Amino acid sequence: MSAPSQILLEAANISRTYGAETILADVSLTVRAGEVLTVVGPSGSGKTTLLALLALLLEPTSGCILVAGRDAASLSDAERSRLRNTFYGVIFQTAQLIGTLSVLDNVLLPAFLAGQSRQKRADARELLDRLGLSARADFLPHQLSLGQKRRTALARALLLRPAVILADEPTNDLDARRAAQVADFLLDLPSAGYALVLVTHDEPLAERAGNCWRIREGKVTPLARVLAVPPARDDEFLLHAVGSEPS
Amino acid sequence: MLRLIVNSLLRRRWQSLATILGVALGAGLLLAVFLLYHGFEQGLERGRQRLGADLLVVPGNATVDPDRALFAGSPLSVYMDKKYADQARKIPGVRRVEAQFFTQSLKLECCSLGTESRLIGIEDQVARRLAGTSPDGREKLEPDEVIVGSELLGGIGKPGALIELLGDIFRLAYRLEPTGTALDHSILMPMESARNLAAKSEALKPVWQEAGDPHELISALLIEVDNPSRIKDVGRTLEDLGPLKVIRAADTFQRLKRLMTAFVFLLAAAGALTALGGIAYLLGHFSSVAWDRKGEWALYRALGASKPRMAQLVVGEAVALALGGALMGLPLGYGLYRLAFAQLTAQNAFPFIAPGGSLLVAAAAGTLGLYSLIGLLSAAVPAFRVAQLEPALTMAQGDID
Numbered sequence: 001m002s003a004p005s006q007i008l009l010e011a012a013n014i015s016r017t018y019g020a021e022t023i024l025a026d027v028s029l030t031v032r033a034g035e036v037l038t039v040v041g042p043s044g045s046g047k048t049t050l051l052a053l054l055a056l057l058l059e060p061t062s063g064c065i066l067v068a069g070r071d072a073a074s075l076s077d078a079e080r081s082r083l084r085n086t087f088y089g090v091i092f093q094t095a096q097l098i099g100t101l102s103v104l105d106n107v108l109l110p111a112f113l114a115g116q117s118r119q120k121r122a123d124a125r126e127l128l129d130r131l132g133l134s135a136r137a138d139f140l141p142h143q144l145s146l147g148q149k150r151r152t153a154l155a156r157a158l159l160l161r162p163a164v165i166l167a168d169e170p171t172n173d174l175d176a177r178r179a180a181q182v183a184d185f186l187l188d189l190p191s192a193g194y195a196l197v198l199v200t201h202d203e204p205l206a207e208r209a210g211n212c213w214r215i216r217e218g219k220v221t222p223l224a225r226v227l228a229v230p231p232a233r234d235d236e237f238l239l240h241a242v243g244s245e246p247s
Numbered sequence: 248m249l250r251l252i253v254n255s256l257l258r259r260r261w262q263s264l265a266t267i268l269g270v271a272l273g274a275g276l277l278l279a280v281f282l283l284y285h286g287f288e289q290g291l292e293r294g295r296q297r298l299g300a301d302l303l304v305v306p307g308n309a310t311v312d313p314d315r316a317l318f319a320g321s322p323l324s325v326y327m328d329k330k331y332a333d334q335a336r337k338i339p340g341v342r343r344v345e346a347q348f349f350t351q352s353l354k355l356e357c358c359s360l361g362t363e364s365r366l367i368g369i370e371d372q373v374a375r376r377l378a379g380t381s382p383d384g385r386e387k388l389e390p391d392e393v394i395v396g397s398e399l400l401g402g403i404g405k406p407g408a409l410i411e412l413l414g415d416i417f418r419l420a421y422r423l424e425p426t427g428t429a430l431d432h433s434i435l436m437p438m439e440s441a442r443n444l445a446a447k448s449e450a451l452k453p454v455w456q457e458a459g460d461p462h463e464l465i466s467a468l469l470i471e472v473d474n475p476s477r478i479k480d481v482g483r484t485l486e487d488l489g490p491l492k493v494i495r496a497a498d499t500f501q502r503l504k505r506l507m508t509a510f511v512f513l514l515a516a517a518g519a520l521t522a523l524g525g526i527a528y529l530l531g532h533f534s535s536v537a538w539d540r541k542g543e544w545a546l547y548r549a550l551g552a553s554k555p556r557m558a559q560l561v562v563g564e565a566v567a568l569a570l571g572g573a574l575m576g577l578p579l580g581y582g583l584y585r586l587a588f589a590q591l592t593a594q595n596a597f598p599f600i601a602p603g604g605s606l607l608v609a610a611a612a613g614t615l616g617l618y619s620l621i622g623l624l625s626a627a628v629p630a631f632r633v634a635q636l637e638p639a640l641t642m643a644q645g646d647i648d
Contacts, residue, residue: 057637057638058639077554078553078555081548081551081552081556082553083551083625084548084549085550085552086551090550092549096542096546098546099260099544100254100257101254102256105254109550110551111248112251112553113248113550113551115248115550117250156550163503163641197528240279
């Protein structure tokens with residue numbers, strides 16, 4: 001068994017309430033480099049809230065989140081923003097593409113915000129190429145299929161090579177073939193050194209991913225644990241996993 | 248970030264164009280109002296400076312519009328005995344007396360701007376007073392020399408040019424600075440030369456038969472008093488000299504100024520309302536944008552835009568639209584101003600000084616600056632609201648494309 005890799009993200013006894021309603025209660029978990037962490041649970045169980053807390057999109061009502069060892073509560077807005085920009089790659093439940101931007105510019109959005117759009121242009125094109133979207137680079141989002149939108153969002157999440165990928169129901173609304181393609185792609189990411197936090201109600205996908213946690217009534221409990229972390233591989237190896245598909 | 252702003256504006260081109268047009272109309276109106284306002288202010292001030300007199304004396308039977316006579320410089324085709332000039336000079340408290348002699352009007356086909364040119368005879372002391380505006384500082388006009396108003400003779404009006412007036416040849420001494428009054432369309436010559444021309448004029452013969460030898464006549468007296476407190480007394484003494492009409496410049500100036508102030512106030516109010524309307528228009532636009540594009544802004548936040556960066560994005564779009572509109576409004580405003588200017592020149596109703604090139608550039612730069620500020624102000628509240636958006640909104644919302 002290989003030595004445990006670096007802890008990137010740690011939630012310690014976090015809770016989140018909305019008024020009198022408790023969404024998450026006393027949740028603790030750890031995300032390591034090259035590791036996949038899967039959270040399953042029915043709709044409305046608090047999966048998305050957990051992801052939002054881990055992504056620093058929300059603040060916990062109690063408890064703390066450590067990002068690379070630093071308490072997120074002590075970070076300024078600028079520092080949290082910088083982490084959201086470069087440390088995290090978030091794949092939202094819906095693709096969340098800007099309708100007035102081309103596919104290429106949507107992928108480049110984190111780079112625009114980081115002031116690196118010129119340097120990252122080639123990387124964005126390469127990602128689109130590997131995801132089978134190079135012919136769609138100048139299209140607007142409304143001209144894409146659902147699967148193509150998801151892959152565009154995937155490319156956007158990976159553009160700045162973040163340490164942690166957070167994916168919220170990534171196979172939702174996709175047909176079985178497209179869902180499998182996206183799942184294959186995502187589950188290969190840890191082997192390239194990315195930490196992947198996968199939130200889904202798709203139990204077969206969770207079983208494939210391993211290191212599975214269940215969320216119920218605001219509590220998170222382990223279902224299975226990963227036993228081995230595969231060695232890091234080059235992005236190129238895994239990115240060709242998802243081929244092109246007709247629009 | 249600039250690319251995000253440009254991209255956003257270009258992708259919403261009809262919406263952007265409509266906003267720019269709205270701003271352009273406001274900016275154009277504001278520029279035109281400012282140029283007219285400034286022209287009136289300058290014209291009034293120049294009229295007052297040019298007059299340099301406290302009292303205007305004309306024959307008692309003259310039908311005189313004091314405003315036009317004093318500030319628009321309209322010549323009066325009336326005559327009185329020149330002895331009044333000498334008598335006026337002897338009144339205690341009188342510092343300066345200038346007599347003027349008006350002859351007939353001319354039509355200068357080559358350079359008339361629709362207004363008749365007037366021949367005015369002046370005394371040597373007037374030439375001395377005008378010396379400051381002469382390129383060579385000359386203080387005296389030769390009998391065959393003339394000074395022309397700024398609007399006459401155009402490109403050929405260089406010093407030394409020969410001009411034929413009613414059959415006599417004159418040499419151009421120099422051209423006057425613009426005054427915004429009828430003086431801009433006048434030709435000034437030595438008093439005796441004007442009288443000689445008038446005496447020869449067939450058109451004026453009936454006038455001389457009634458009024459007498461033109462060499463013994465004058466049309467008006469401009470009188471400066473050494474102490475403003477004595478103006479009324481000097482005026483009364485002048486009225487006692489004979490059948491004369493005395494117009495007090497201060498009264499006329501104050502009355503005209505009140506009238507002009509009301510007019511200028513209207514213009515200034517129109518300008519201020521236009522600017523406020525611009526703010527309200529853009530504020531409404533960007534408040535609506537902040538709300539309509541909430542999903543997009545929240546996504547930016549979720550992807551790592553800090554609060555200041557979000558504010559910059561919103562304000563950047565606002566300033567770009569305001570600046571684009573103001574740029575488009577500049578030619579619009581200038582065109583509107585030229586239309587109004589042409590009307591004012593034709594009517595010669597108010598003294599008006601057309602702004603020079605440097606003022607036009609400053610006004611254009613000021614308009615751009617003001618509308619940048621308006622863009623900034625109108626986007627301030629929406630930008631603040633956008634910056635406060637919770638990035639978690641992205642997790643809860645549906646697709647935004």
